[in-house]
Structure formats: structure tokens, C-alpha cells
Amino acid sequence: MTFRIRKRRRIFVELICSQSRSSAVGTKGNSPVSNRLPAGAVDCEAKNMKENIYGLLAEFDTPTEMVEAANKIREAGYKKTDAFSPFPLHEIDEALGIKRSILPFLVLAGGVIGLLTGLGLTYFVHVYDYPIIVGGRPFFSLPSFIPPSFELTILFAAFTAVFGMILLNGLPQPYHPVFNVPRFALATREKFFLLIERRDEKFDYEETKSFMQSLNPQEVFDVEE
Amino acid sequence: MQDAQKLKTTERRLRPKMIEGEHTFGTVSDRIGGITLKRRTPFGWFIGFGIGFLIVQVLMSTITYLLFTGVGVFGNNQPVGWAVPIINFVWWIGIGHAGTLISAILLLLNQKWRTSINRFAEAMTLFAVACAGLFPLLHTGRPWLAYWMFPYPSTMGMWPQFRSPLIWDVFAVSTYATVSLLFWYVGLIPDIATLRDRAKNKYFKIAYGLLSMGWRGSARHWHRYEIAYLLLAGLSTPLVLSVHSIVSLDFSVSQVPGWHATIFPPYFVAGAIFAGFAMVLILCIPLRVWYNLKDFITDAHLIYMGKVMLATGLIVVYGYAMELFFGWYSATEYERFMIYNRVWGGPYWWFYWLLILCNGVSIQFLWFKRFRESAFWLFIISLIVSVGMWLERFVIIITSLHRDFLPSSWGMYSPTMWDVSMFVGTLGLFLTLVFLFVRFLPVISIFEIRTLLPQANVHGHSEDFEENVIDVQDTEKT
Numbered sequence: 172m173t174f175r176i177r178k179r180r181r182i183f184v185e186l187i188c189s190q191s192r193s194s195a196v197g198t199k200g201n202s203p204v205s206n207r208l209p210a211g212a213v214d215c216e217a218k219n220m221k222e223n224i225y226g227l228l229a230e231f232d233t234p235t236e237m238v239e240a241a242n243k244i245r246e247a248g249y250k251k252t253d254a255f256s257p258f259p260l261h262e263i264d265e266a267l268g269i270k271r272s273i274l275p276f277l278v279l280a281g282g283v284i285g286l287l288t289g290l291g292l293t294y295f296v297h298v299y300d301y302p303i304i305v306g307g308r309p310f311f312s313l314p315s316f317i318p319p320s321f322e323l324t325i326l327f328a329a330f331t332a333v334f335g336m337i338l339l340n341g342l343p344q345p346y347h348p349v350f351n352v353p354r355f356a357l358a359t360r361e362k363f364f365l366l367i368e369r370r371d372e373k374f375d376y377e378e379t380k381s382f383m384q385s386l387n388p389q390e391v392f393d394v395e396e
Numbered sequence: 397m398q399d400a401q402k403l404k405t406t407e408r409r410l411r412p413k414m415i416e417g418e419h420t421f422g423t424v425s426d427r428i429g430g431i432t433l434k435r436r437t438p439f440g441w442f443i444g445f446g447i448g449f450l451i452v453q454v455l456m457s458t459i460t461y462l463l464f465t466g467v468g469v470f471g472n473n474q475p476v477g478w479a480v481p482i483i484n485f486v487w488w489i490g491i492g493h494a495g496t497l498i499s500a501i502l503l504l505l506n507q508k509w510r511t512s513i514n515r516f517a518e519a520m521t522l523f524a525v526a527c528a529g530l531f532p533l534l535h536t537g538r539p540w541l542a543y544w545m546f547p548y549p550s551t552m553g554m555w556p557q558f559r560s561p562l563i564w565d566v567f568a569v570s571t572y573a574t575v576s577l578l579f580w581y582v583g584l585i586p587d588i589a590t591l592r593d594r595a596k597n598k599y600f601k602i603a604y605g606l607l608s609m610g611w612r613g614s615a616r617h618w619h620r621y622e623i624a625y626l627l628l629a630g631l632s633t634p635l636v637l638s639v640h641s642i643v644s645l646d647f648s649v650s651q652v653p654g655w656h657a658t659i660f661p662p663y664f665v666a667g668a669i670f671a672g673f674a675m676v677l678i679l680c681i682p683l684r685v686w687y688n689l690k691d692f693i694t695d696a697h698l699i700y701m702g703k704v705m706l707a708t709g710l711i712v713v714y715g716y717a718m719e720l721f722f723g724w725y726s727a728t729e730y731e732r733f734m735i736y737n738r739v740w741g742g743p744y745w746w747f748y749w750l751l752i753l754c755n756g757v758s759i760q761f762l763w764f765k766r767f768r769e770s771a772f773w774l775f776i777i778s779l780i781v782s783v784g785m786w787l788e789r790f791v792i793i794i795t796s797l798h799r800d801f802l803p804s805s806w807g808m809y810s811p812t813m814w815d816v817s818m819f820v821g822t823l824g825l826f827l828t829l830v831f832l833f834v835r836f837l838p839v840i841s842i843f844e845i846r847t848l849l850p851q852a853n854v855h856g857h858s859e860d861f862e863e864n865v866i867d868v869q870d871t872e873k874t
Contacts, residue, residue, distance in 0.1 A: 257421055257425075257586075257613060258844070260615070272623055275627065296547065297559075303557070312559055315558060316559075319563065322635075332627045333628070336623070340621070345605065350612070355612075359425075359592075360594070
């Protein structure tokens with residue numbers, strides 16, 4: 172019992188801090204795929220690696236190098252790409268062809284809903300459900316209802332902005348294959364990374380790898396799934 | 397005329413550097429992240445935290461005694477029904493405003509110097525709002541029924557009275573607290589990810605791992621992140637202006653002479669920013685020394701804050717002048733008596749002159765470079781301003797209430813020891829929260845500091861950026 176709890180806790184810890192691991196859980200040696208492969212197959216390791224791969228990751232030292240490389244990747248026709256940097260870089264959106272997010276429209280909708288909620292609530296309370304005369308004002312005394320409606324507008328819009336951003340980004344996501352690369356811990360510190368995913372139509376392990384190496388990176392890593 | 401060689405040189409005046417010393421993305425992360433990730437907590441931290449925590453016990457005892465006895469333990473009584481608790485509420489809420497101003501309004505105005513101070517200014521906002529919230533909550537007498545102030549379909553069939561400024565206050569302050577928390581947290585996500593990747597301690601790894609939600613700095617994430625951050629700034633700007641406006645409506649919607657003035661909303665907002673900048677200076681001057689952060693919070697930052705304090709202080713002084721003018725121009729005997737009673741005729745006249753000394757006279761020193769450029773004098777002036785802003789609320793609230801329309805109902809007010817211990821207790825709570833924040837979260841926004849480094853600009857250096865150039869002069873030398 173204790174053992175199981177401990178084990179679960181360890182798995183939890185590993186999931187949460189997945190990027191601090193040097194090798195991923197359940198890849199290569201102990202993965203079911205490699206166990207089923209016939210022993211003695213010569214290209215077993217290489218083939219296996221290809222099948223386990225999520226994509227290829229190239230490391231760069233400066234933002235300028237990464238943006239230039241990203242431009243070349245886009246020109247080469249890769250679509251399923253991503254870039255990782257320790258701070259926002261506006262140039263990368265254009266380089267990778269990232270479309271403008273719909274978030275502002277969601278926030279506008281959130282604000283309008285907040286405003287309608289505020290006006291609706293005050294109308295419902297003071298005109299319909301609990302009409303009471305205060306200071307000789309009409310039941311629907313709009314000027315007095317502006318402050319609560321305004322605050323609800325801001326509140327709803329702010330909630331939409333924050334949770335819209337988090338959910339559109341697919342967060343919280345404690346595990347992601349790129350965390351399997353130990354050097355990736357530097358993406359939140361000082362290094363810049365470019366990723367080409369395997370699910371890209373143009374992806375071919377050997378070809379893509381040599382293409383990425385031609386972009387002059389510090390190093391190219393295989394990202395294990 | 398000689399045909400001398402003409403040398404055309406271009407002189408460019410640049411804005412002061414916002415980061416001093418030689419820094420790279422890595423050293424910035426280490427210097428700021430290192431404060432939290434250091435193996436040993438500095439001894440001084442325990443002393444500071446210990447003092448704060450001891451004072452929190454004063455707050456706890458006060459709250460316990462208050463809840464067992466009732467609000468009668470405070471000095472509030474007729475005719476001064478609103479007294480020190482609401483002074484403290486307004487004082488704390490006002491202090492919070494500078495945090496939002498720095499993080500939102502200065503972001504929209506593209507002021508780069510906000511970057512070094514926005515994180516702990518926002519934290520200060522949150523802690524100040526938490527302290528502020530305690531006063532109205534406990535002043536209700538039965539805080540366990542505070543949820544009655546929110547609109548919900550209750551079995552009593554009753555609703556809040558939305559025409560009352562006090563209910564506007566509930567909406568404004570709770571929205572302000574929520575949005576400030578969201579803004580602060582969103583700003584923290586990338587920095588917590590940095591700490592997560594550098595933490596050695598298992599529990600820190602788990603905590604930072606959970607809080608960072610798996611942030612990995614993807615370009616698509618940054619894209620949406622920046623949109624959300626800018627939108628939040630745009631939403632917080634009218635919000636922060638509305639909060640203190642609504643707080644001022646608590647007074648100006650009533651008909652008490654001294655409260656019923658149209659100048660209140662802008663005058664309160666300016667006062668709030670004034671008090672808030674004073675508190676930011678009080679916090680950041682020791683912080684940058686103790687944690688060796690002078691590279692990021694430079695002298696230029698302090699000078700800018702001093703200037704903002706001077707500007708908002710002058711608006712506040714203008715507000716005082718207008719109050720006097722309104723009293724005279726109203727041609728109402730009650731308003732004229734209120735001014736006479738406040739300034740020289742009443743028993744609290746010396747509070748008024750102390751206020752003018754603290755808020756009006758002390759800031760005039762900021763006109764001079766010698767005081768503006770000295771961290772010591774800025775610190776002293778900020779302390780004086782903090783006292784002054786407390787006195788301002790005392791003058792507005794107490795001197796207006798204690799002698800209103802009917803001389804037969806005049807009275808005097810003095811706070812009890814529980815009024816004092818509650819206020820001192822919230823100072824302790826504030827101090828404790830600040831120390832916890834400094835210990836466990838990055839005090840300066842690491843990722844935004846990285847963007848200020850020259851090497852962060854794709855294709856070029858920051859000196860070439862137009863926004864850093866104040867003016868260009870072409871001089872010809874022969």
C-alpha cells in the first residue's frame with residue numbers, strides 16, 4: 172500500500188517536473204514496442220527511434236539566428252513548426268506564419284455579456300423582483316446602475332482574456348514531448364529552439380535532420396514522444 | 397574663407413539605460429531567480445518576517461476580541477459613525493492603485509521603466525487590497541454574513557440595493573482584487589516556468605510546476621499571451637480609475653458638508669496614485685539594496701517615481717485648494733462653516749495643517765535634483781507622504797462628521813486602542829505578505845527584463861531604436 176502510494180507520488184512528481192528528467196519514462200528500453208521486436212534485429216534501435224520521435228528540435232544562441240532559421244523553415248514548406256523563446260519575439264509570428272489569435276473577439280464578447288449581465292441583474296432586481304423606491308428615483312434608475320454594470324463588464328472581459336488565453340494555449344499541460352530534451356530547460360532561461368513535428372507532411376527523419384543542421388544551429392535534438 | 401574640412405557629427409541624446417551593468421539573458425535569470433532559489437534563506441529575512449508575523453498576532457487578537465465583543469470596541473459613535481476603520485480602508489485601497497498604474501497604464505504608454513518595478517508593485521496592490529478589505533468586512537460586525545452583500549437568489553427574497561454607493565464599492569473592490577490577481581498571475585507564469593526549470597528542491601519543483609501550468613515558451617503561446625496581457629492592461633486602466641472614484645462616491649453622494657463635492661473622484665484617484673508611489677518607493681529602496689538589485693532598479697527608476705509623486709502630489713494640493721474655494725463659492729453657511737472648522741476654528745485644525753505640511757510642503761523638495769536623486773531623501777519624503785495621506789482621510793471623514801448641520805448633535809471623536817491595534821495589525825499583515833512574496837516568487841519580471849537587453853532585439857541594438865532617442869542634434873564642426 173505504502174509502496175503504491177509512493178510510486179504514484181513519484182510518477183506525479185515526474186510528470187509535474189518532467190523537464191528535469193534526463194530520459195523519458197517508458198521510452199526505448201522498456202517501451203512495449205521494443206519488447207515486441209525480434210531480438211537481434213540490426214536496425215532495431217534506429218528504426219525504433221524514428222517511431223518514437225515527436226519531432227526535431229534545433230537550438231540557437233540568439234533570437235536573430237532563430238528568426239532567420241525560422242524564415243528558412245517556412246520557405247522550405249514546413250507547416251507543423253513551433254519556436255520556443257524565453258521572452259516574446261514579435262518577429263517569429265511572421266517568420267513561422269502564425270495567424271492572429273481570435274482572443275480579442277472573445278474578450279469583446281465577454282465584456283458585452285458582462286455589461287448585459289449587469290444591466291439585466293439590476294433591472295431584474297429593482298424593476299421586476301424587488302421594486303423599491305430609494306431617494307425618489309425611478310425603478311429603472313440607470314445612472315445608479317452604471318457602476319455595477321461597468322465593474323461586471325471589466326470582470327467578465329478580464330476572465331475571458333485570462334482563461335481564454337490559457338485554454339487556447341492548451342494549458343495546463345504538465346507534460347509535453349519537448350520537455351524530454353534535457354537542454355530544453357534552457358528555453359525558459361536563455362536559449363532559443365525551433366521544432367519541426369513529425370506529423371508535418373514534409374517530415375522525413377534523415378532529410379529534415381540534415382536540413383535543420385544546415386540552418387547553423389548549436390545542436391539538433393531528437394524529441395522523443 | 398578657408399575651405400576647411402567640415403565634420404558633421406550627429407549627437408543623440410538617449411534615454412537613461414533601464415538596466416545597468418553587463419547582463420545576458422542567463423545572468424538576468426540567475427540574479428532575479430536566485431533570490432528565491434538560494435539554498436539558504438538570509439538571516440535578515442527571518443528577522444523581517446518575524447517582526448511582521450508578530451504584528452500579525454496583534455491583528456489576530458484584535459479580530460478575536462472584536463468578534464467576541466462587537467463593533468462597539470471601536471471608537472465609532474454618533475456623530476462620527478464612520479471613523480478610523482474607513483480611513484484605513486481608503487488608505488490601503490489608495491496604496492494599491494500605484495501597482496495597477498505601473499503595470500497597466502505605464503504599459504499602455506510604452507514606458508519601459510515600469511518593467512523593473514511592476515511585479516512587486518502589483519504584489520503590493522494585492523496585499524494592500526487584502527488589508528483594505530478587512531476593515532469593511534469586520535466593520536459589518538457579522539463578517540460571516542458578508543455574502544449578503546452579493547446578489548444571489550436568497551430564501552429571504554432580498555437583493556442588494558444597487559443604488560447605494562456602498563454596493564458599488566462591493567462590486568468595484570471585489571472586481572479590482574480579482575483582476576489584479578489575474579494580472580499578477582498571468583505576468584508570473586513565464587517566470588515561474590523559469591524557476592521550475594532551475595529549482596533543485598523537490599517541493600519547489602512541484603509547486604512551481606503546478607503554478608506554471610507547463611509553460612514552455614512556445615511562439616504561439618507567447619502570441620496569445622501578449623494579446624491577453626495587453627487587453628488586461630487596457631481593462632485594468634479604466635478599472636483602477638473607477639475603483640477610487642467609486643470609493644470617493646461613498647462620501648460625495650451623501651450630503652454632509654465636506655463630502656458633497658464634485659471634485660472628489662479625480663482628487664481621490666490622484667491621491668491614491670500619490671500614496672501608492674510613496675509606498676512603492678518605501679518598498680523598493682531597501683529591496684534593491686538588500687537584494688543587490690541596483691542593476692535593475694536603477695537611480696533613474698527612483699527619479700522617475702519621484703517625478704510621478706511630485707506631479708500627482710500637486711494635483712492633490714490643487715484638490716485641497718479647490719475644496720477651500722468650493723466652500724467659499726458655495727455661499728452656503730454649512731459649507732463655509734465646514735472650511736472654517738477644518739482649517740482654523742475647530743478642535744482638529746492642527747490635523748489640517750499637518751496634512752498640508754506632509755502632502756503639500758514636503759513634496760516641494762522634489763523639484764530639486766539634490767533630493768530627487770537621493771534615495772535617502774526619497775525614502776523620507778515617501779514616509780511623510782504616507783502619513784499625510786492617512787491624515788487627509790482623517791480630515792475629510794472626521795472633521796466633516798463631527799460638526800455637521802445641527803450644533804446640538806456636535807461631538808468629538810477619539811479612536812480606541814482597538815482602532816490602533818487593528819491598523820497596526822494590518823501593517824504587520826502587509827509586511828508579512830511582502831516578505832513571503834520576496835522569498836517565494838520572483839520580485840522582478842524576469843522575462844520582461846530580458847526583452848530590455850540589447851541582444852533581445854532581432855537585427856540590431858537598442859541604441860538604434862528610435863524610441864530610445866530623445867532628440868537628435870546635427871552639429872557642424874570646422
